[in-house]
Amino acid sequence: MQTSPLATPFPDMPPIDGVELRVSRARYKTWDRCDLTFVTLAEGTTVAGVLTQSRCPSPEVEWCRAALTLGTARALVVNAGNSNAFTGSRGRAAVEAIAARVAATHACKPSDVFVASTGVIGVPLPVDKAEAGLDAAFTAAPCGWLDMAETIGTTDTFPKGASTTAVVDGRTVTLVGVIKGSGMIAPDMATMLGFVFTDAAVDPAFLQRALTAANAPSFSCITVDGDTSTSDTVLAFATGKAGNRPLTDDDSLGADAFRAALADLCRQLALLVVRDGEGATKLIRIDVDGAESDRSAHRIAMSIANSPLVKTAIAGEDANWGRVVMAVGKAGEPAERDSLSIRFGATQVASGGLAVEGYDEAPVASHLKGQEVEIGVDLNLGEGRATVWSCDLTHGYISINADYRS
Amino acid sequence: MQTSPLATPFPDMPPIDGVELRVSRARYKTWDRCDLTFVTLAEGTTVAGVLTQSRCPSPEVEWCRAALTLGTARALVVNAGNSNAFTGSRGRAAVEAIAARVAATHACKPSDVFVASTGVIGVPLPVDKAEAGLDAAFTAAPCGWLDMAETIGTTDTFPKGASTTAVVDGRTVTLVGVIKGSGMIAPDMATMLGFVFTDAAVDPAFLQRALTAANAPSFSCITVDGDTSTSDTVLAFATGKAGNRPLTDDDSLGADAFRAALADLCRQLALLVVRDGEGATKLIRIDVDGAESDRSAHRIAMSIANSPLVKTAIAGEDANWGRVVMAVGKAGEPAERDSLSIRFGATQVASGGLAVEGYDEAPVASHLKGQEVEIGVDLNLGEGRATVWSCDLTHGYISINADYRS
Structure with missing residues (x-):
């Protein structure tokens, strides 16, 4: 290996x-x-x-x-x-x-x-x-x-x-x-x-x-x-x-x-x-702020962290924040679509329920090329916050686990 | 495609x-x-x-x-x-x-x-x-x-x-x-x-x-x-x-x-x-019986259906029932390890909290080579049951989603 x-x-x-x-x-x-x-x-x-x-x-x-x-x-x-x-x-x-x-x-x-x-x-x-x-x-x-x-x-x-x-x-x-x-x-x-x-x-x-x-x-x-x-x-x-x-x-x-x-x-x-996540090529840090409670923030952060579509997007260095919205939406926790904002690294890419018009894609692309990727979500609902860590989902994970034999 | x-x-x-x-x-x-x-x-x-x-x-x-x-x-x-x-x-x-x-x-x-x-x-x-x-x-x-x-x-x-x-x-x-x-x-x-x-x-x-x-x-x-x-x-x-x-x-x-x-x-x-699941090569049917309620059975079945380790094992045609145990265990629903039994196709592979000694691996291997795979779990706790369908997790899924661009 x-x-x-x-x-x-x-x-x-x-x-x-x-x-x-x-x-x-x-x-x-x-x-x-x-x-x-x-x-x-x-x-x-x-x-x-x-x-x-x-x-x-x-x-x-x-x-x-x-x-x-x-x-x-x-x-x-x-x-x-x-x-x-x-x-x-x-x-x-x-x-x-x-x-x-x-x-x-x-x-x-x-x-x-x-x-x-x-x-x-x-x-x-x-x-x-x-x-x-x-x-x-x-x-x-x-x-x-x-x-x-x-x-x-x-x-x-x-x-x-x-x-x-x-x-x-x-x-x-x-x-x-x-x-x-x-x-x-x-x-x-x-x-x-x-x-x-x-x-x-x-x-x-x-x-x-x-x-x-x-x-x-x-x-x-x-x-x-x-x-x-x-x-x-x-x-x-x-x-x-x-x-x-x-x-x-x-x-x-x-x-x-x-x-x-x-x-x-x-x-x-x-x-x-x-x-050392199986097949990982990128370490992903996910910060959720403004949730109704810390527990709610943690569940939303984990929903993002475990989403195969978010994890494959990061593997592909794709600033696909739509998949982050999806993962927030499926978490089952309080969230208001139209007050949600999302950033990759330091760049706000979506805010107030839609894309930030004309945001600068260059720093986002360069951030996603790095080994450490940060996704920030602000729900703008309350004071709840959480930080979790995940890794990307790559061909390496499939190779390790589809070929694994006891 | x-x-x-x-x-x-x-x-x-x-x-x-x-x-x-x-x-x-x-x-x-x-x-x-x-x-x-x-x-x-x-x-x-x-x-x-x-x-x-x-x-x-x-x-x-x-x-x-x-x-x-x-x-x-x-x-x-x-x-x-x-x-x-x-x-x-x-x-x-x-x-x-x-x-x-x-x-x-x-x-x-x-x-x-x-x-x-x-x-x-x-x-x-x-x-x-x-x-x-x-x-x-x-x-x-x-x-x-x-x-x-x-x-x-x-x-x-x-x-x-x-x-x-x-x-x-x-x-x-x-x-x-x-x-x-x-x-x-x-x-x-x-x-x-x-x-x-x-x-x-x-x-x-x-x-x-x-x-x-x-x-x-x-x-x-x-x-x-x-x-x-x-x-x-x-x-x-x-x-x-x-x-x-x-x-x-x-x-x-x-x-x-x-x-x-x-x-x-x-x-x-x-x-x-x-x-038509992205990258799917096998259709997986998961039957859970003997759960405390139908709702509990459904949650356990979904925990198995969504487990990347179960899905990659099926992709690899690996009768890795340990990963099924893992997925039952993590579902957070009532389960008694020592009364759990698991089958692939028609073959019981684990029962009473451990592997069925000397079970016939030939029909299991042949079942897993097919396009339609059945996993059965009996919790032996109650009357709750559920059936869900999933597909395997393959390199195809990664290729489709890590390369996807809007």
């Missing part, structure tokens, strides 16, 4: 005190690459997560949802090449076997072991391969973020990670995230698989609130194809090694800084997924 | 007493083909319609919505090549000018003139071309259904029509329909442009109820790309020339037969649109 033209280089990311990474070959598919990631977390690590809203979630998602209620974590296992979704009791047994093996060898409770898997749906994760892979990982040398980012990927064309820092209680804390995802992306609550690690000390309830808040304008605002995965998972782990007094609520010293850093990190990670 | 591989021959369709068809060249685009259809309807013709639910409808849609409240019709004008949508007061003025010109020359009220337009969004319909086209049509020789079906088309690759009969009050009445549509198809309430004509005598309120009922399982159950047009219009005209006592309510002689015939006709027309 060719690297996405929207790819960005993997950044230099610092280690997180209390987090150790290892990878191994479980060979879930007939490939010769690492596909199992094993992360150990220092005692006292807290955890939060957001998971798919799919009604048909994988057993991994159900496992994490249950384990998250306890708020503590000691290990994370990520399998790539098999999502283990829709595999009945055999799938559930595989997750339990993984957690039991880690718990037995690492002196922790099974519920402290988080598990995520990604890949083909409907094939039970082979327990023997998982156990052999785990055993190999247990004895492997620790590795770095790039290894983890590469190991959790499947159809991804480039490894994706981001990091940031915040000052909390006088200490500089670090936040690092890695993520995978390229197709079946309309996370709604989370994206394919994303993992955030920090050395900050954070109470699990506060970490969960901060992650939920960070998720809303990031992972919940991206789409590649409008298809929501059965396995979407974002987990955040806080080892507490930075030595700050634990963040417990909004009044804790540094709570604002931590929340802002986490939100920034999630936004960076989410955008990396869109940049 | 190459003819869709799913095309069917245009049928032999009888004239309808009280309906006269004429076509002309208004030259809305730089093409040398007829693009204006003018239909005159006998005095006493009743009319019913279903129109797009878009919040940004064309002025034609608004005009028809207002005129439908009166229930009578004397003429229909259809413009192809320009939808006149999102054109402000100039677009409204163009529709009024068309209705006024027909009313003046044909001794009827402007509100008896129905107008529909299809084509590019955002360019006001040129009144001078419309008027010249109308004048040419007024003096043209009457033509047949095939001429009308070809004249109302835009990106359609084949002309589409269907007819049927019913015995009402001892008389055989005839129903004929023509339709256009290929992309921007998720009609919700109606499809791009469809016109039904009958010589039956039908009270307009009854005609409206029958059309609304016929629309629900036909036009509202098809999708090509999930994109709802700003111009979707289906109108049904009844000239009354068959001489039956007018159908006024459910107890009228022949009411059941007429409703069944109208429903059958709408279903035939709707399927023709999917058969």
Whole structure:
């Protein structure tokens, strides 16, 4: 698979005190690459997560949802090449076997072991391969973020990670995230698989609130194809090694800084997924203003972001704002045709219910030739606003998905 | 444009007493083909319609919505090549000018003139071309259904029509329909442009109820790309020339037969649109059973029908039922993963929350190689059911829409 033209280089990311990474070959598919990631977390690590809203979630998602209620974590296992979704009791047994093996060898409770898997749906994760892979990982040398980012990927064309820092209680804390995802992306609550690690000390309830808040304008605002995965998972782990007094609520010293850093990190990670959207050649940012509410603005923005006709027009570098009108109209949200205005980049192309007469097409054409396209819609109804990100729909998407075989 | 591989021959369709068809060249685009259809309807013709639910409808849609409240019709004008949508007061003025010109020359009220337009969004319909086209049509020789079906088309690759009969009050009445549509198809309430004509005598309120009922399982159950047009219009005209006592309510002689015939006709027309879906190579029928309600079944079926991953899998003849699970899961409707079953054609491939062990892949592969693919989902929750039709998503769709220029 060719690297996405929207790819960005993997950044230099610092280690997180209390987090150790290892990878191994479980060979879930007939490939010769690492596909199992094993992360150990220092005692006292807290955890939060957001998971798919799919009604048909994988057993991994159900496992994490249950384990998250306890708020503590000691290990994370990520399998790539098999999502283990829709595999009945055999799938559930595989997750339990993984957690039991880690718990037995690492002196922790099974519920402290988080598990995520990604890949083909409907094939039970082979327990023997998982156990052999785990055993190999247990004895492997620790590795770095790039290894983890590469190991959790499947159809991804480039490894994706981001990091940031915040000052909390006088200490500089670090936040690092890695993520995978390229197709079946309309996370709604989370994206394919994303993992955030920090050395900050954070109470699990506060970490969960901060992650939920960070998720809303990031992972919940991206789409590649409008298809929501059965396995979407974002987990955040806080080892507490930075030595700050634990963040417990909004009044804790540094709570604002931590929340802002986490939100920034999630936004960076989410955008990396869109940049690796299947077949994508352009990153599309859609801003909707003046809607009746933020929720309404989000639904209109997503209607535009998921419209195959808008996405193919952008692929063709065609300033076809009529298709944007269509997508606003079909969203089912309050909209007044005759007060609607639309821009591409900085150029207003339609306003007051019709085309802006004699608008300058040159800056629009040049904006659409770029790799980052902005569509702005102002409904002029209220104060609601939203920003979402999508990518164009190209022959590449068809080739990847019509030729895909499990 | 190459003819869709799913095309069917245009049928032999009888004239309808009280309906006269004429076509002309208004030259809305730089093409040398007829693009204006003018239909005159006998005095006493009743009319019913279903129109797009878009919040940004064309002025034609608004005009028809207002005129439908009166229930009578004397003429229909259809413009192809320009939808006149999102054109402000100039677009409204163009529709009024068309209705006024027909009313003046044909001794009827402007509100008896129905107008529909299809084509590019955002360019006001040129009144001078419309008027010249109308004048040419007024003096043209009457033509047949095939001429009308070809004249109302835009990106359609084949002309589409269907007819049927019913015995009402001892008389055989005839129903004929023509339709256009290929992309921007998720009609919700109606499809791009469809016109039904009958010589039956039908009270307009009854005609409206029958059309609304016929629309629900036909036009509202098809999708090509999930994109709802700003111009979707289906109108049904009844000239009354068959001489039956007018159908006024459910107890009228022949009411059941007429409703069944109208429903059958709408279903035939709707399927023709999917058969001409942009880039389509396969017609996909999706049956959902066992849902909590019919409405829930419909939403799940549409989630499958609109999933780019399901549609590309069918294009690739890949029995990727995991993507069907995904689409069920994302629909947001009640679903129990572990009681879900899925079939391709007649072969059960997943059941009870996992793959059917050792199912015979040969009939599935052979079914997927055909032009008509059936996906069946049983939720095993309740009695709700729905059937919808879609088509596959291919390179053809991308070529048509990424290269399209107004």
